Amino acid sequence: MANLSSSLSVPTEQQRRWQDLELGMFCHFGMNTFCDQEWGDGNDSPSLFNPAQLDARQWVRTAKAAGFRYFVLTAKHHDGFCLWPTATTDYSVASSPWREGKGDIVRDCADACLEEGIGFGLYLSPWDRHEPCYSDPDAYDLFYASQLEELLTGYGPLVEIWFDGAGSEGREYDWKRIMNLIKQHQPDAMVFNMGAPTIRWVGNEDGLAPYPCWNTAESARVSMFSEGDLKWLPETPRWVPAECDVPIRKDRWFWHPEEEHLLLSLEQLMDIYYRSVGHGATLLLNVTPDNRGLMPEADVNRVISFGNEVRRRFDHPLAELFGEGEVIELVLPRKLIIDHIITMEDIAYGERVRDYKIEVQAGNEWIEMIRGSAIGHKKIDVFQPISTDRIRLTVLESVERPIIKRFAVFNSH
Numbered sequence: 234m235a236n237l238s239s240s241l242s243v244p245t246e247q248q249r250r251w252q253d254l255e256l257g258m259f260c261h262f263g264m265n266t267f268c269d270q271e272w273g274d275g276n277d278s279p280s281l282f283n284p285a286q287l288d289a290r291q292w293v294r295t296a297k298a299a300g301f302r303y304f305v306l307t308a309k310h311h312d313g314f315c316l317w318p319t320a321t322t323d324y325s326v327a328s329s330p331w332r333e334g335k336g337d338i339v340r341d342c343a344d345a346c347l348e349e350g351i352g353f354g355l356y357l358s359p360w361d362r363h364e365p366c367y368s369d370p371d372a373y374d375l376f377y378a379s380q381l382e383e384l385l386t387g388y389g390p391l392v393e394i395w396f397d398g399a400g401s402e403g404r405e406y407d408w409k410r411i412m413n414l415i416k417q418h419q420p421d422a423m424v425f426n427m428g429a430p431t432i433r434w435v436g437n438e439d440g441l442a443p444y445p446c447w448n449t450a451e452s453a454r455v456s457m458f459s460e461g462d463l464k465w466l467p468e469t470p471r472w473v474p475a476e477c478d479v480p481i482r483k484d485r486w487f488w489h490p491e492e493e494h495l496l497l498s499l500e501q502l503m504d505i506y507y508r509s510v511g512h513g514a515t516l517l518l519n520v521t522p523d524n525r526g527l528m529p530e531a532d533v534n535r536v537i538s539f540g541n542e543v544r545r546r547f548d549h550p551l552a553e554l555f556g557e558g559e560v561i562e563l564v565l566p567r568k569l570i571i572d573h574i575i576t577m578e579d580i581a582y583g584e585r586v587r588d589y590k591i592e593v594q595a596g597n598e599w600i601e602m603i604r605g606s607a608i609g610h611k612k613i614d615v616f617q618p619i620s621t622d623r624i625r626l627t628v629l630e631s632v633e634r635p636i637i638k639r640f641a642v643f644n645s646h
């Protein structure tokens with residue numbers, strides 16, 4: 234049996250649970266939605282904010298129907314406008330005509346996630362272009378901590394807190410205080426990429442993880458806007474899995490009129506899936522509501538097609554098994570055509586495999602179909618359809634005994 238006390242890095246139980254989620258929906262919504270812009274400067278009037286048909290259930294139901302297991306809302310983007318009636322500033326929904334200033338979008342989303350049984354996470358931009366005290370670091374640290382505390386204490390369990398490095402290049406916040414608040418109020422939440430993160434940014438906004446994308450890392454990129462700016466993660470355990478964020482409309486996090494043509498195609502979304510989830514990372518796909526407060530039909534249809542296609546390809550393995558050791562062989566009842574293989578390590582024991590190959594038997598010969606390095610949480614391998622009744626995984630190099638939680642073959646046609 235495997236030895237849990239091994240010196241390999243292993244995930245915490247919370248990280249493991251989070252990695253099992255695999256698919257998250259990001260949701261950028263705010264003042265920008267009404268101003269046809271991506272980065273507001275913090276001067277747009279709350280009177281513009283009026284999503285008359287807002288229905289957070291429609292957002293979250295879409296996420297659920299498409300197979301997403303958590304939902305992350307921008308409670309405050311860089312413009313400083315808050316989607317909940319915070320006590321820290323009047324630059325919030327409370328000053329808007331929407332529901333006569335009595336609405337709370339964070340609450341609506343939290344309730345909808347609870348109802349649909351998916352996780353809820355929040356994005357709170359450290360960079361704040363509205364708040365006058367931003368220029369006074371000590372005062373702003375207090376202000377930001379109060380906002381965070383409201384969010385950490387008012388909306389039930391959170392799966393993730395998303396810290397965006399954009400606009401904060403060269404600025405240090407009071408991470409000690411911030412991390413203490415999270416430890417105190419939401420100890421199970423993942424912390425994205427800043428402070429003492431438990432998950433890291435993959436380093437691009439295309440939703441693509443490199444291969445291999447090891448779960449252990451000592452640094453991560455902080456921002457899109459300072460090339461090569463690597464942050465060391467000294468206070469982070471070495472296990473720090475990657476999350477791949479990408480908007481469903483090319484390069485647009487917020488909704489803009491007349492931009493339906495920017496919707497990624499199903500084929501592009503599947504490619505992203507193979508290169509994020511298929512490389513062992515988590516995918517955070519942004520689908521953004523419009524100025525009515527509803528996700529547009531075209532976006533809803535596209536993301537649901539994506540979810541259906543993932544299910545169609547991967548919900549029904551032809552065969553699967555688990556096992557320990559260097560060689561694992563799957564014997565099918567008869568010759569079948571296969572074109573995908575999913576391999577998963579039991580990461581509770583660490584990421585042990587360093588080099589592997591997959592062969593299939595055709596006639597008397599073993600044909601090498603795949604040669605790879607990392608497996609980690611999940612590796613999806615795709616190849617030309619081939620008829621076989623024996624498939625063999627051979628681990629050529631590993632740190633300690635490989636523990637394969639799942640070795641499954643599929644035919645997607």
Ligand code: FUL
Pocket residue numbers: 271397398399457478486
């Ligand atoms: C970036 C931001 O500047 C974008 O507006 C968006 O929020 C994206 C997720 O992160 O850094």
